[in-house]
């Protein structure tokens with residue numbers, strides 16, 4: 172088993188191993204010095220729970236822990252006030268209180284929603300993350316950001332609430348749809364670009380169709396996220412902004428398309444190509460390094476060309492408008508994450524709207 176400590180206050184452990192879900196009970200019991208009397212709510216979505224909730228509840232049972240399953244529909248729409256309200260009522264009616272424990276079993280949607288519920292339920296109860304997608308296993312399960320969406324935007328309502336424990340089992344990924352598995356690698360490539368050039372070669376040696384991501388690669392990613400979160404826990408000093416590499420233009424692409432047409436990672440892959448091009452123009456990134464990153468995106472079947480639907484002047488103008496609303500715009504200037512080299516990100520204000528227009532033209536072909 173691999174283990175990464177997240178050094179915030181209070182600190183917590185991320186444990187990674189194949190088959191770890193079958194040992195979840197032991198690890199959760201150990202949080203309570205072997206004497207857990209908490210009522211345990213497993214919160215999951217309907218898809219993930221059908222595959223994996225039984226294994227989790229069996230493993231809790233093996234150490235004498237009883238749990239109850241609460242599910243929400245699969246998908247982003249469940250990160251909502253209404254699902255939060257439904258879950259809160261269900262838990263209160265079932266007798267959950269401040270001594271209870273929440274386990275989030277699912278992707279980033281379940282982690283963010285269940286984590287936010289745990290943050291505010293009886294003013295805050297502990298929770299454990301058992302992430303089941305690439306995105307959640309390399310990114311969202313660590314860092315303490317929880318929340319829901321509103322009609323005005325994503326993740327606008329939330330809280331910082333760190334889990335007590337994160338259990339990562341790559342075997343859970345076998346049941347993921349291929350498209351969802353592959354899109355997660357946009358975030359992995361982002362981590363490699365900003366912090367670990369060597370990981371790019373390892374990624375190229377994987378066989379995407381066999382979903383063979385290793386514990387070592389997941390551990391590397393958690394370490395990268397952990398070090399950035401530790402340096403800038405509440406996103407105040409700027410370091411955490413490096414995690415937005417590829418996201419400024421990526422978000423604008425995502426927001427300019429009908430919901431769900433591109434998955435988040437698919438839009439970010441295109442955003443990464445734009446950010447690499449800007450880095451070559453503005454911050455001295457070597458073209459050969461940019462090409463290396465692009466080859467890994469291609470290896471994971473992530474297209475880096477703007478979809479046809481956006482490849483016209485009206486749509487490009489709309490994307491620029493979406494950018495202007497992006498929270499990364501500060502005092503009329505955009506704070507853009509660029510690379511000076513692989514592993515050397517910088518937060519730059521040297522990127523003008525004209526530069527961004529050119530970057531968008533670059534991703535049009």
Ligand SMILES: NC(=O)c1ccc[n+]([C@@H]2O[C@H](COP(=O)([O-])OP(=O)(O)OC[C@H]3O[C@@H](n4cnc5c(N)ncnc54)[C@H](O)[C@@H]3O)[C@@H](O)[C@H]2O)c1
Pocket residue numbers: 216217218219222245246247250277278279280281283303304305306307310311312313314315316317325326343344345346347348351
């Ligand atoms: N808190 C953070 O720091 C942070 C960071 C990144 C992303 N996020 C959030 O994460 C969310 C996206 O997370 P996601 O990409 O994991 O999406 P998701 O949770 O919606 O999961 C994607 C789909 O895969 C299904 N699924 C999940 N695991 C499965 C498995 N093992 N087998 C079969 N099907 C499975 C789900 O039911 C869903 O339909 C977004 O809401 C985003 O805002 C949060």
Ligand SMILES: [Zn+2]
Pocket residue numbers: 358418435439
């Ligand atoms: Zn992202």
